[in-house]
Amino acid sequence: MKEFSVKFILPDGFLIFKRPVIKTATVAKGTDLLTAATKAGVILNATCGGDGLCGKCKVVVNKKTVPACETLVESDLEVRVPKGSLEVRIKSSLSAEEFTKGIVLKRENAYKHSPMVRKIYLKLPELTANDNASDLDRLYRELAGKIDGVHISAKFASVKFLSGTLRDSDFQVTVTLGLKDGHFEIISVEPGDTTKASYGFAFDIGTTTVAGQLVDLNTREILGTRIAFNKQAAYGSDVITRIIFASVPEGLEKAHKAVVSNMNEMIGDLIKAYKVNLADVYAIACAGNMTMMHLLLKVDPSAIRKPPYLPATTAFPTIHSSEVEIEANPKGLISFLPGVSTYVGGDIVAGILACGIFETDELSLLIDIGTNGELVLGNKEWMIGAAASAGPAFEGSGLSCGMKAVKGAVQKVRIDEDLSVHCDVIGNGKPSGVCGSGYIDLLCQMLKRGIIDKSGKINKDTKSGRIRLGETRPEFVVAFKSESGAGKDVVINEDDIENIKRSKGAIYSAVIALLAKVEKDIKDVKKIYIAGGFGNYLNIENAICIGLLPDVERGRYEFVGNSSLAGARMSLLSTEALEKTGDIAKNITYIDLSAEPAYMDEYIASLFFPHTNLWRFPSVR
Amino acid sequence: MKEFSVKFILPDGFLIFKRPVIKTATVAKGTDLLTAATKAGVILNATCGGDGLCGKCKVVVNKKTVPACETLVESDLEVRVPKGSLEVRIKSSLSAEEFTKGIVLKRENAYKHSPMVRKIYLKLPELTANDNASDLDRLYRELAGKIDGVHISAKFASVKFLSGTLRDSDFQVTVTLGLKDGHFEIISVEPGDTTKASYGFAFDIGTTTVAGQLVDLNTREILGTRIAFNKQAAYGSDVITRIIFASVPEGLEKAHKAVVSNMNEMIGDLIKAYKVNLADVYAIACAGNMTMMHLLLKVDPSAIRKPPYLPATTAFPTIHSSEVEIEANPKGLISFLPGVSTYVGGDIVAGILACGIFETDELSLLIDIGTNGELVLGNKEWMIGAAASAGPAFEGSGLSCGMKAVKGAVQKVRIDEDLSVHCDVIGNGKPSGVCGSGYIDLLCQMLKRGIIDKSGKINKDTKSGRIRLGETRPEFVVAFKSESGAGKDVVINEDDIENIKRSKGAIYSAVIALLAKVEKDIKDVKKIYIAGGFGNYLNIENAICIGLLPDVERGRYEFVGNSSLAGARMSLLSTEALEKTGDIAKNITYIDLSAEPAYMDEYIASLFFPHTNLWRFPSVR
Numbered sequence A, B: 001m002k003e004f005s006v007k008f009i010l011p012d013g014f015l016i017f018k019r020p021v022i023k024t025a026t027v028a029k030g031t032d033l034l035t036a037a038t039k040a041g042v043i044l045n046a047t048c049g050g051d052g053l054c055g056k057c058k059v060v061v062n063k064k065t066v067p068a069c070e071t072l073v074e075s076d077l078e079v080r081v082p083k084g085s086l087e088v089r090i091k092s093s094l095s096a097e098e099f100t101k102g103i104v105l106k107r108e109n110a111y112k113h114s115p116m117v118r119k120i121y122l123k124l125p126e127l128t129a130n131d132n133a134s135d136l137d138r139l140y141r142e143l144a145g146k147i148d149g150v151h152i153s154a155k156f157a158s159v160k161f162l163s164g165t166l167r168d169s170d171f172q173v174t175v176t177l178g179l180k181d182g183h184f185e186i187i188s189v190e191p192g193d194t195t196k197a198s199y200g201f202a203f204d205i206g207t208t209t210v211a212g213q214l215v216d217l218n219t220r221e222i223l224g225t226r227i228a229f230n231k232q233a234a235y236g237s238d239v240i241t242r243i244i245f246a247s248v249p250e251g252l253e254k255a256h257k258a259v260v261s262n263m264n265e266m267i268g269d270l271i272k273a274y275k276v277n278l279a280d281v282y283a284i285a286c287a288g289n290m291t292m293m294h295l296l297l298k299v300d301p302s303a304i305r306k307p308p309y310l311p312a313t314t315a316f317p318t319i320h321s322s323e324v325e326i327e328a329n330p331k332g333l334i335s336f337l338p339g340v341s342t343y344v345g346g347d348i349v350a351g352i353l354a355c356g357i358f359e360t361d362e363l364s365l366l367i368d369i370g371t372n373g374e375l376v377l378g379n380k381e382w383m384i385g386a387a388a389s390a391g392p393a394f395e396g397s398g399l400s401c402g403m404k405a406v407k408g409a410v411q412k413v414r415i416d417e418d419l420s421v422h423c424d425v426i427g428n429g430k431p432s433g434v435c436g437s438g439y440i441d442l443l444c445q446m447l448k449r450g451i452i453d454k455s456g457k458i459n460k461d462t463k464s465g466r467i468r469l470g471e472t473r474p475e476f477v478v479a480f481k482s483e484s485g486a487g488k489d490v491v492i493n494e495d496d497i498e499n500i501k502r503s504k505g506a507i508y509s510a511v512i513a514l515l516a517k518v519e520k521d522i523k524d525v526k527k528i529y530i531a532g533g534f535g536n537y538l539n540i541e542n543a544i545c546i547g548l549l550p551d552v553e554r555g556r557y558e559f560v561g562n563s564s565l566a567g568a569r570m571s572l573l574s575t576e577a578l579e580k581t582g583d584i585a586k587n588i589t590y591i592d593l594s595a596e597p598a599y600m601d602e603y604i605a606s607l608f609f610p611h612t613n614l615w616r617f618p619s620v621r
Helices: A033-037 A135-144 A160-166 A231-235 A241-243 A248-271 A290-296 A347-355 A436-448 A492-519 A542-545 A565-575 A577-589 A598-604 B033-040 B135-144 B162-168 B231-235 B239-245 B249-273 B291-296 B346-355 B436-448 B494-517 B540-545 B563-573 B575-587 B597-605
Strands: A003-009 A024-026 A059-060 A064-067 A077-080 A117-123 A150-155 A172-180 A181-190 A197-207 A209-216 A224-227 A282-286 A331-334 A366-367 A372-378 A383-388 A409-415 A421-425 A468-469 A473-477 A489-494 A528-533 A556-561 A589-591 B003-009 B023-030 B058-061 B064-067 B078-082 B116-122 B152-153 B172-180 B185-189 B201-207 B207-215 B222-229 B283-289 B332-334 B364-369 B373-378 B383-388 B409-415 B419-424 B466-469 B473-478 B488-494 B527-532 B555-561 B588-590
Touching: A003 A033, A024 A033, A033 A059, A033 A077, A059 B488, A077 B064, A077 B494, A117 A135, A135 A160, A135 A172, A160 A181, A172 A282, A172 A331, A197 A248, A197 A347, A197 A565, A209 A248, A209 A565, A224 A231, A224 A248, A231 A241, A231 A248, A241 A290, A248 A290, A282 A290, A282 A347, A282 A565, A282 B575, A331 B116, A347 A366, A347 A528, A347 A556, A347 A565, A366 A492, A366 A565, A409 A436, A409 A473, A421 A473, A436 A489, A436 A492, A436 A542, A473 B222, A528 A565, A556 A565, A556 B064, A565 B222, A577 A589, A577 B172, A598 B494, B003 B033, B003 B364, B023 B033, B033 B058, B033 B078, B033 B222, B058 B364, B078 B346, B135 B152, B135 B162, B135 B172, B162 B185, B172 B283, B172 B332, B172 B419, B201 B291, B201 B346, B201 B563, B207 B249, B207 B563, B222 B231, B222 B249, B222 B436, B239 B249, B239 B291, B249 B291, B283 B291, B283 B346, B283 B563, B346 B364, B346 B373, B346 B527, B346 B555, B346 B563, B346 B575, B364 B494, B364 B563, B373 B466, B373 B494, B383 B409, B383 B494, B409 B436, B409 B473, B419 B473, B436 B494, B436 B540, B494 B597, B527 B563, B555 B563, B563 B575, B575 B588
Parallel strands: A003 A077, A150 A181, A197 A282, A282 A331, A366 A528, A383 A589, A528 A556, B003 B078, B152 B185, B201 B283, B283 B332, B364 B527, B383 B588, B527 B555
Antiparallel strands: A003 A024, A059 A064, A059 A077, A117 A172, A172 A181, A197 A209, A209 A224, A366 A372, A372 A383, A409 A421, A468 A473, A473 A489, B003 B023, B058 B064, B058 B078, B116 B172, B172 B185, B201 B207, B207 B222, B364 B373, B373 B383, B409 B419, B466 B473, B473 B488
16 A cells, blocks of 8 residues: 655744654555644644544645645645644653663662552451451551551541442452651552552652653662653743742742643653553652742742742652642652752752762762752761852753753764764764763863863864854854754854853852862862763763863762752652651751852852863863 | 519539529519529429429529429529529520520530640741741741640641741741641641631531531630531431442432531531631531441441441541531641441540540440430440430431421420420420420320320320321320411321330330440449430430430439530540540440340330339339
C-alpha cells in the first residue's frame, strides 16, 4: 500500500528552544488528516469526534484552510496547525532516554530502605462469633506485628469501603501506609497482594528548570526522568519578578498552577512511558528553593522581598498530594524538603543529604550552580551556607544560543588550532544551542586559542570566518546554519561572555568570601561537590581554567549533577533520610555575603578569565 | 385583682454555672402553689393531680415544708423546691426557649476547661536584621511560651497569607490552635485580638432524633439547643433498613447528606439566633450510635448487619469539618466520640462520661432509652454494656398518635375516676399527640383506672365514650378532635399498648439479664441514671408502675435527659474529657444478650404490666 509522510508544523506558542515544533507521521494513502495528526502526537480539537460537524479541527494545507477530519492524504504533505485547533500542549521535556536517569550518587543507598509509603500484604484470621473487634481494629491488630512501635491511624476516605473490601477479598488485602505527622496513616486497602505496584516521584523545582523522576519504591530503581522549563517563566524569569507577580492572590494561584502543571505533565508522561497506574503513585518528595516552595504550596511569598527578607516558613509538613492538586493517588503523600532561610532552600538541604557533608569529619564544600549559586561549607560539626547572585547563565538561560542540557545541546567543545570547532551534542544530532557545560568548554578553548582575551573581549584580528561582528557586537560562530539543528548559526557573542563572566565571578568570589568568614583557606577543603543543571557532564579542568572553580587538586572535586533531585529521591526512599533533612536545615547557619565587606572586592577581582590575581590559579597560569 | 410574685428556687442539681435556677410567676391572690409553679415552668410531682392525696408536691416556704397543692398565695413568696418534689427537669425542646439549654449535669465542669480549639493573642517582637527566622518560626517561638510541651504544626491553608497578616496587623495577631492527631495545629491567624469570638457545637446524632447545641468555648455557656427528626428517616425508620439503604455508594451518599443537612440547618439556625459568625465556629463534638457515625462519615456500614455484626471501625479520628461538608470554619475541627461495638456506640460512651460511672466506687447503671435501649453497668473497676431491641416507642415513634417531646405533645396525663383525662401539653396548647413520658403516664393511669388489664387489653366493659372499637382494634380516646390540635382524635389503641409493652419489656429484662450475667441484684445498684429523649420530663414513679424500670428506692434514680449530648458537650469543652472517652470505650465489655439464655425468659416474663412476677414490684403491688 502506498504511504505518505505528513509534517505537522505547530504554531508559535509551541516553539521549543525557539524552533517551531514539527511532528511527522507516515500514513497510508487515503488516511484523513485527523488520524494522521493523532498518529504524529498532535491532538487536534474535534469535539464532534471526527464527524465533520464541529469544524474545530481546521488546519492549513497549501495555504488553504481545511477540516482535518475530512481531508485525505493523497501525497506527502506539510500541514500548518493554527493555535486554536490544538487541544493539547506539547510537553517540553527531555527526549533522549540516555539522559533520563540522572546521576546516581555513591551515597544513593546510604540510608535504610524505608519509603515514606509502604505496602503490606495481610491475611486476616477468620471471623469468629466471640471476637467483636471492628474491621479496622482487626487490621490494626494484624499490622501491629508488621510495623513496630508506630501509631497507625486511618483516614476516613481509606476505610470507607473497608468492610466490603475485606469480605470480597476473603480477608486477604494489601494495606498501604504512609508516614505523616510522625505516624503511619492508612492510605488504601486493596484486595489481594498488590505490594509489587508501588511508585513514587522525586522532584527538583528550580526557578528555571523543573526535574521529575519516577522511582519504583520497592526496588529503588529510577525508571525515568523528565526535565522541563518551569512554566512560571511566563510570569518572570527570576524569583523577584515572580514574587511580585504572586503577591496578589490571583498571581499566586497562577504561579501555583503553572508549576503544578509542570509536575502533572511529567507524572502523566512518565507513568505512560513506564506503564504505571496513576493510583499506584503513592509518594512524592519535592526539593526546591524557598520561593518555589512558597509558590507550589500557594503560600504568600511577599515577605521574601521585603527587609529583613523572611520566608513565611522554611518547613512544610507532609500533606496529601491532592491538597496541592498533584495528580497521583489522591490519598498519597507529598513531602517537602525543609530549607534554611530565604536564600538557602530545600534544594541545598537535599544536596547536603546527597553529598553527606553533615556526616563527615573532613571540611567539605558544596557548590550548587543553578539560577542562583548556593554554597555550603562545613562538616559534621558545623555548616555555613550562603547564596551568590550568579544568574541562570550556566543553565543556558539568558544567552543568545543558550539552552538546557537536553537533546541538541552542545555539551562538550574542542577548538583546533585552525579554529575549527568540534562539538559533542546531546543525543548525537545537530547542535541547536549550547548548554552550561558546553559554554565552560567553549570559553576555555576560546581563551586557549586566543579568540578571547582575559577580559572576555573577542580578538577581532584573528583571521577566521567564525569571528565576525554580529548585529551589534562581535561574535564567534560555534556552528554555522548548515551544520546546525536550529535553522540558524549557533554563536557566542561578547554579551554572552560578559554574562558568563559575571556568573562565574559571583560564584568564585562567594567561595572565597565564605572561607574567609571562618578563616579557612581553599586548601583546607578536602572535598568539593559541584552540583547543577549542566547535564550529566562537567569538565572540572575547564571550569578552573575560566576561573569558575578554585584551582586545587582535581581529585578533590566531585561532580554530582542535580543533587537536589538526588536528595529528594533519597528522602522518598528512606524516612530516615527525610528525617535527617530537618537536622541538616537546623544545623546550617546562613551567612549574608552582601554584609561581608570582603565579598564585593573579591567579586570585582574575579571579573577576569580566570582571575585578576593569577597566583590563585597556578595550574592555569 | 391583687397579684403576687412567687419565686421558685430550684434545688442544687439544677445549678447552671453555679447559680441556682430561679423561676418566677406572677399569680392572683389565692392561687395554689402547684398552679403557680406550673405557670413558672416548675413541674412538681403530683401523681394525685393536686388532690392533696399523694403528698409528693412538698415545697418549703418560710422554712416550713408544706404541700404545694394546698398552700395558697397570699403575698409575694420565695419557695424552695426540694429535689424529690420535682418531676421535670429543664431539657432541650424545640418549642420553649426556656427549655432549650438542656439538662446541665452536676458533672458538667468535672474536667479542666480546655476546648479542643483555643485562641491565643500574640504580640510578636519587632523584626530585626540579624534574626532570620521565618514568620512561622517566629510564631512558634512565641507560642512555645504559651502552650507547654505540645508540638505545633501548621496547615498550609492557615499560613498562606501569614506574612501579610503579620505585617498588616503590626505583628499583633490571634492564633487559633486545634488539637488533632495528638498535637496542636494552627487553624487560623487573624489580625488583632479576636480571642473572645470562639464557638463550638455539640451534637447527638440519634437514629430518630438529632440534637445540636451552640456553646461559647470561652465561657462554657450553652447558648441554644435545637432538636429535629433525623432526615435519614426517609430512608428507613430503624438502623437495619438504613444500613441496607446505605450498602450501595449512592445510598451511603444520600444518608450522609441527610444527616449533614440536619446538622447544617441547626448550625445555621443557632448562629443566626445568637449572632455568631460562621467563621468563629471552630470546633464540633459528635456523639451517636455506631451506624449513625458510619453514615455521617460515609463509611460503608454493610458489615454491621452481617454475622458476626462488626462495624468498619469503632473509633474515628478528629478531622476538619469541611471533610464531612459541615458548614463551620472549614479549617475547624470535628471530633467523634468512640464506641464500644456495633450496639454500644459513642452516644453511650458520652453518657458514661456525663454520669461519671467510670470514676465511682458505687455500682451504677445507665439506661439510655432511645430508638434502641442501651445499658451500661459498672463502676471504676469494670463496666459491661448491652443493647436491647426496644424500638422507638418511647421516642414517640411507631405509635398511632406518637410524637416527639416538642410543642403540642402530651407529656403528662392524669385520668380521674370518671375517666376524664387531664393532659399537660408541651407549650400549653392543644394536644397533637403523645410523647414518651406521656405514654408512660397514660398507661399507668389506665392501669389504675382499670381501663386496661395487666396484659394490656382494653376492658371493653368499662362504660365510657372514650373506650370504643377503632377501625380494627379497641382504643381509648385521650383527646377528642374538638380538644385536639391534630384535627382528629388523639387515641391509644391495643397495638400501641402492645408496642410499648414490648419496648418496656425489652429494657427491663435487659437490666435483669445484665445483672444476672455478673451475679448482681438490682439492690446492689446504688445509682441508676435514666437517659433518653422523653422530653423535659419523666415520671420515674409511673415508669416503675408500668414495669419499665425496676422497683427500687426512688432516690437511687436520676433522670439525666440527653446524656449523649451532654457528653459530647463536655468533650467539646475539655480535651481531658475527650481523651477519657477513649478509655471508657476500651473499658466497657460488650455482652450479647441474645446469647444469654436467661434473657428470653426474662423478656417473656416482662410482657405484663408491670411484670409476671409481681414480687419484683412490691411498691406497685
